[in-house]
Structure formats: structure tokens, C-alpha cells
Amino acid sequence: MPLNNTVSVILPGVVVAVAAIVVFLADLFLKRKGGLAWIAVAGLLCGAAVAIGQWGQWTAGFAVWRVFTGGLTFGRREAVVGFAGMIGHDRYALYAVVLFCAIGVLAVLLSDAYLARRQAARGEFYGLLLLIVTGMIGMAISTDIIAFFVSFELMSLPTYILAGYIWRDEKSTEASLKYFVTGAFSSAILAFGLALLYAATGATTYSGIAAGLAGLQLNGLAADGFLVVAFVLVVTGFGFKVSAVPFHSWAPDVYEGAPTPVTAFMATGVKAAAFLGFAKLFLMAAGADWTHWGHIMIILAILTMVVGNVLALPQRNLKRMLAYSSIAHAGYLTLGIIAAGKSGDTLGVSAILFYLAAYALMNLGAFGVLIWIRARREYDYSLEGLAGLGRTLPWPAILMALFMVSLTGIPPTVGFWGKFYLFTAVIQADLTWLAIIAVVMSAVSAYYYLRVVWYMYFREAPEGAEVTEEVESSQVGVITAVTVAALGVVLVGLFPGPLLDAAEGALRLLIGG
């Protein structure tokens, strides 16, 4: 086992980055741009395969965290680190890599026909998407604030471009500009916060920061106010990226304006990477320092859950509704970080890992169905436009209903298990009142999710909503992606065991595992 071989540590990320370069180069020589999508899919699958192959070799996650929190001892203490502590390659990171690659594959499948229809099928799209995935992987494997920040930028920059990819569409351009301005602003705030953390501890690695924070306490140095300011700035950067309230105002406009596959990817992939990257940063670098950031996070989570769900209620545009729903889900997910931080247990983080996979399946599926409907007939993403869909387009309608039920969190779908594990972790961290707020808010969310189902099955189709002829481009990619997502929602919903084992195994060594 090549523990000291630092290249093997970053191998999955390297595979995806190389695939991006191959796509850019192949774009010059290939006449038919459809092949590029398959190169991208192959690259992502290779990245995931490498990560799965490494699963047995690496130790469970957050090796450094448990040293400083004195929490549960699970697995060996030494972290597998490369590049002088820049990279902590553990099963947590490997789980993240597989998740990001899977989201990437589904997003590519959703994009292919969509881009052809919007006459924007250019090779750069897939290359930039792969670079985003590389940045996402970087965020999950980084154990150093500089590597973290550069990965964060590598993830963010191409996302701004993809949001404005359909340049003929004014809304897409506006979305890109808005996303860029708020994104650049939040990056600056995050960088400032990280700089203050460095100033307070004199270290850039997570373990060094954790040691520095412990040293501050040990030597009785006063830095409370300073640390609170630093963490407020870091949490603000986090809040912008995951569209947590009160930093959410960009999300509905950007989600509505961006090309739908890009929206789906942003809502699932970029958000997942932000959660996994920041969870690692908060818990590894400052897990023992919970008091300085926990309360800010709790306020953020409550605001996000309440405002996201309440503002989703009046939305009549499905992309905007899903944007607010994605804000609400960011609120639930933040609870996982809070629970893990408060209890020093890994349960909250396992719940986040499981929830992110579940959320990716159902959200990519829902956006995929929207793309599918648009390929079959005129559709403006309005709720009214869905009326009578159960009769005119039975397959998209039934899958949409499935995804909405899952997003609400009704058993036996995967959405139920995601919420169940997350809220259990919150209750076990002695935060029952937070779990109650979350459950009440999930009940509120049933209104706007199930309203979609009601429109599809109990409203008569308006005149002229007939299915148009099949458009010239093939819908194989979209249908495959939506089917895979639907199968995932149902199968993992019925048999959550394996995925849950993986999510828990990412953080603690299972018996015989």
C-alpha cells in the first residue's frame, strides 16, 4: 500500500482534470460534438472507479479531528496526508469523489440534448464542467486553507461561465453576471475570514489551526472576539455558496436564468461540494472550537429553513420553486454540521453524506423531468403548464410525482431516509428543538411539492398543450439520467442499507470493514 505515494492521494482528481484537458483538445479535432459528452462521462466514471478502488486502502475520515475533540475513537489516528498536510485523503473524501463524479455524469447526460436544442453544443461546456468537478474534489480532499480556497475558486469560476452559457438568452446572461458578482464578493469575504484564522493560529493546515486554537486556550491568550469575527466571515462565505438565508437572494434569479442542466448541477453538485468542503474545514480545524461558530450556524440554519420554505410557497415558476426548495434543503443540511460540531460525534456528518446523495438523486431527477417535458412540447416552467400532464405525458408525470414525494420526505423514498437520519443526528446532539423546527418546515414543504402533483393529475390541460412532434435531437441522455435518478430514489428508498453503510464507513471503521 503506497501510503507515501502522494500522487495516488490526488489520483481521482487528476483523472478528472486530465479528462477535462482531453475534452478541450478533442474539441479541436472531433467533427461531431456529441462524442465529447461521452469522453466526459468516461473521465468521470474513471475518477469514480479510482476512488472506489482506493476505498479499502484509506482510513476513515477526519483522523485529525478526533484527536482534538477527544470524541469517539474510530480507526487509526494518523491521517493519510500528502503534500505536507495539504491533502487528507480519507474515505470521507473518497465518498465525496464518487458522489461528485456521479452528479457530474447525470449532469452531462442531461446537458447533451438540451444544448443541441438551444444550439449551444460546444465542447467547452463539458471541459468546464469537468474542471468544476475537479475543484469540487479539491474542496473535499483539502486539509489546508490555501488548497481549500484555490479549489473553491476552481469550482466557482467555471460555474459563472456555465450559468451564462446560452448567450442569446438575456436571463442566462443576467444570471451569470449576478452569480459572478455575488460569488466574487463572497470569495473575498471567505478569503478575509481564512486570513484572520491564519493570523490567529499561525497555521494554514486544518490540523495546525486546530492545534493553534487549542494553544490559544492553553496559554490563556485573549482572542475570542477576533475568532468570532473570523468565523462570521468564513460562515458568510459558506452561506453565500450554499445559498443560506440571509445570503440567498441571488439563488432564485440565477437558478431561473441559468440553463436548466447547469441549474441542476449547481443545486446538487456545487452545493454538495460546498457542504462537504466546509464541513471538513469547520470540524477538522475548529471542531473543538464549537462555541465560536456554532451559534452563528444555528441562526443561519433556522433562518434558512424557515425563509426558504415560506418563500417557496407562492412560487409558480418551477425553477424558482426548486431554487427556494434548494435553499430550504441547505438549511436542513446545515443542521448536520451543527450536530456534529456540538456532539463531537460523526453521526451528523454521516447524515450529511447520505442526505447529499439522496438530494442529488431527487433534485437532478426533478430538473431532468423539466428538460424532458421541454423537449416534447412548449413549456415555460410554470405550474399551470403542468396541468393535465398525467394524461398527456404519463411517464414524465409519474417520475416528477416520485421526485416531488421524495423531496417532501415521504417514505419509502430516499428523501424520507435522508431526513430521518439527519434529524436523528440532530436529536442525538441534544438539539431536539432544532429538529422540531426542521420537521415542521418539512411539513410546510409538502404544500408546494405536492401541489405540483395535484396540478399534473387533477387539473385539465389547457387548450393547445398537445405534445408536439419529437424534436430532432435524441432524448436518450435525458431519459437515461432521469431513469437512473428514479431507480436510485426507489431502490435506495427501499434498501437504504448499503448507502448508509458507505456514509457511515466514510467516517468510522465498521466491524470487519
Next chain:
Amino acid sequence: MPGGDFHPWFFVIVAAWVLVCGLGVVLFRKIMYSAVSMVFCFLGVAFAYALLNAPLVAIIQILVYVGAISIVIIFAIMLTEVQHGGYDLFFNRQTAIAAVVALVGAAVLAFVALSSDIGQIGDKSLTPGLRQLSRLIFDRYVFPFELVSLVLVAAMIGAIVLATREKERP
């Protein structure tokens, strides 16, 4: 007052310079004046680095900010000049709120920095010279350094994607 081998008043002069130029950036009504103030502001920050015994950072500040970024900003202003609107800033109604936010932010930062002991943390013996910096970049920080090259690839290709307006494909 930060440590270094200079009379405290030098730092006060440089700080005042940076402050005045910074105010100029936000208060001038012609955008070109703002841009030039920003160049001088960058220059003042470079002086501050030089005073704080970081000559290399000062030189890089001059090369990158005073040199490259200023030119890019002035080019951007020239290329986006609106024919009828002139250089005037279009929205300048948030002055009062922005002033309050900036002052409160500065006060909070100053307060927490002065009331804490973080001045005692960190390695004082470090002199960030060329040798130390290059050793750090190519040894300890080689991973983020290589990652930056991917960020540059993404930025360049992204700029081309946004700027290209290709004809409809058949």
C-alpha cells in the same frame, strides 16, 4: 504599531495616504479619477509592505496591482465607455449606508484586533524573501500552486467562451 525598523510616523503617513486614496476611489464621480486613485492606493499598500520588512511582497504588489491590474481596469473602462452616459457613476445613492457599514466594520475589526493577543502569535523570525517564498511554493504549497494553473485554464477558456459569438451551427 507593527514591529519593524522604522519611525512610527512613516507608517502613519503611509496609512493616511492609503486612506485618502481609498476615499478617492469611492468618492470621485468620474470613474477614471476613481481608477487613478486606486492605482495610488495600491502604491501606498506597497509602501506599507516595504515598511513591514516584506520587500518581495512590495515588489509583487507593484508589479501585479500597480502594473497589471490597473492597466486592465483602465482598458475595461475604455472598452465599456457608454457613448451618451459619460464616465459618471450611475448609482451613488448608497453613500450614507455604505459609509456607516464601512465605519462599523472598521471599528469592529480594529476593536477585536486590539483587544486580543493575536499579535503574540506567529513566527516573528520569518523574513519572506525570494528564497523562502520559492521554497514554500515549490515544496510545501506545490499542490495549490499546481491547482492555480487549472484555475487559469478555466478562466482563459471561460473568457473565450463568453466572448465568442459564433454563428448558428447547421
